[in-house]
Amino acid sequence: MFPELFEIPIIHLTVKSYGLMMVLAFLTAVYLIRRLSRNITPDPQMITNAALYALIAGIFGSRLFYVVHHFDQFRGRLFSVFAVWQGGLELLGGVLLAIAVIALYCRRHKLPVRRYLDILAVGLMAALAVGRIGCFLNGCCFGKPTNLPWAVRFPYGSFVYRSQIYPNLERNRPEPQLVLPDDFFGYYNENGVWSQGLKPKKYLSQWQKQMVENGKYRCLPVHPTQLYSSANGAVLCFLLYLFWRRSKVGNGLFAAPGCTFSLMFILYGFTRFFIEFVRDDNPYEFDGITISQNVCIVMILLGVVLMVIFQKMKPKIITNNQ
Numbered sequence: 001m002f003p004e005l006f007e008i009p010i011i012h013l014t015v016k017s018y019g020l021m022m023v024l025a026f027l028t029a030v031y032l033i034r035r036l037s038r039n040i041t042p043d044p045q046m047i048t049n050a051a052l053y054a055l056i057a058g059i060f061g062s063r064l065f066y067v068v069h070h071f072d073q074f075r076g077r078l079f080s081v082f083a084v085w086q087g088g089l090e091l092l093g094g095v096l097l098a099i100a101v102i103a104l105y106c107r108r109h110k111l112p113v114r115r116y117l118d119i120l121a122v123g124l125m126a127a128l129a130v131g132r133i134g135c136f137l138n139g140c141c142f143g144k145p146t147n148l149p150w151a152v153r154f155p156y157g158s159f160v161y162r163s164q165i166y167p168n169l170e171r172n173r174p175e176p177q178l179v180l181p182d183d184f185f186g187y188y189n190e191n192g193v194w195s196q197g198l199k200p201k202k203y204l205s206q207w208q209k210q211m212v213e214n215g216k217y218r219c220l221p222v223h224p225t226q227l228y229s230s231a232n233g234a235v236l237c238f239l240l241y242l243f244w245r246r247s248k249v250g251n252g253l254f255a256a257p258g259c260t261f262s263l264m265f266i267l268y269g270f271t272r273f274f275i276e277f278v279r280d281d282n283p284y285e286f287d288g289i290t291i292s293q294n295v296c297i298v299m300i301l302l303g304v305v306l307m308v309i310f311q312k313m314k315p316k317i318i319t320n321n322q
Contacts, residue, residue: 114257117261122237132227133226142163142222142226143279160219164219172284232268243259258313269296
């Protein structure tokens with residue numbers, strides 16, 4: 001886990017791994033979408049403009065989804081809702097809002113909406129493949145404990161570690177997964193103020209450091225769900241690209257414009273639904289599954305409906321102005 005990659009000298013600016021990978025994911029998607037849309041629009045700058053709008057919408061949607069999902073964290077300090085730099089983004093919310101903004105942008109500029117959404121589907125999955133590496137480096141979106149040979153351990157004090165040492169009633173877990181002695185909790189910070197929380201590693205004794213690094217108090221091995229999601233994005237990107245190439249000729253079942261986009265909803269909703277079963281960060285909702293799984297069910301149903309509707313619609317004839 002490397003939440004901070006390096007520090008830029010002189011200005012002392014720390015480069016966060018999550019933010020860097022999000023930027024790379026955005027650039028990957030823009031590059032791929034521009035390449036695939038060369039035969040649709042004579043002005044590639046429109047793609048860049050749409051991407052910038054989508055980026056803003058994506059950040060806003062990701063933050064909004066997180067705030068709604070974890071609203072108890074913001075009670076009494078609503079201004080912290082806007083502190084995006086402190087972390088707290090959920091990718092699914094950003095993707096959904098970005099899609100809506102791009103669709104509106106295309107309609108406003110009289111671009112073939114369904115054809116652009118098809119290309120967007122390929123680009124989004126490529127961005128997902130890159131962006132989830134940032135989640136892995138940051139330590140968020142983590143998985144459940146497992147003894148599988150490819151399981152990973154995160155360091156002391158990470159999101160995973162803190163999740164394992166406390167009960168989590170929202171995950172139906174009344175007892176901690178990893179029980180620490182009392183002397184791991186409570187310390188005086190640099191300002192001399194007492195804190196009841198987990199001691200920062202620098203306050204641990206040498207014996208305690210050995211125990212959390214190589215002893216019985218180290219983090220339990222967990223599913224690398226971030227890498228599962230990254231691989232899922234890469235596979236879906238490839239499959240959707242093949243489907244899109246087939247649909248370009250406009251012949252055959254479900255080859256109409258918009259069907260690739262619809263298929264993305266179905267495939268991503270299906271795969272993400274099952275990945276959630278081995279994740280260990282999202283709370284369960286009233287129906288016993290996570291909010292992301294509920295959204296995935298809606299995505300699958302919406303994808304099927306859109307697939308049928310788009311298949312029945314006649315494709316627009318693309319002119320030089322489109």
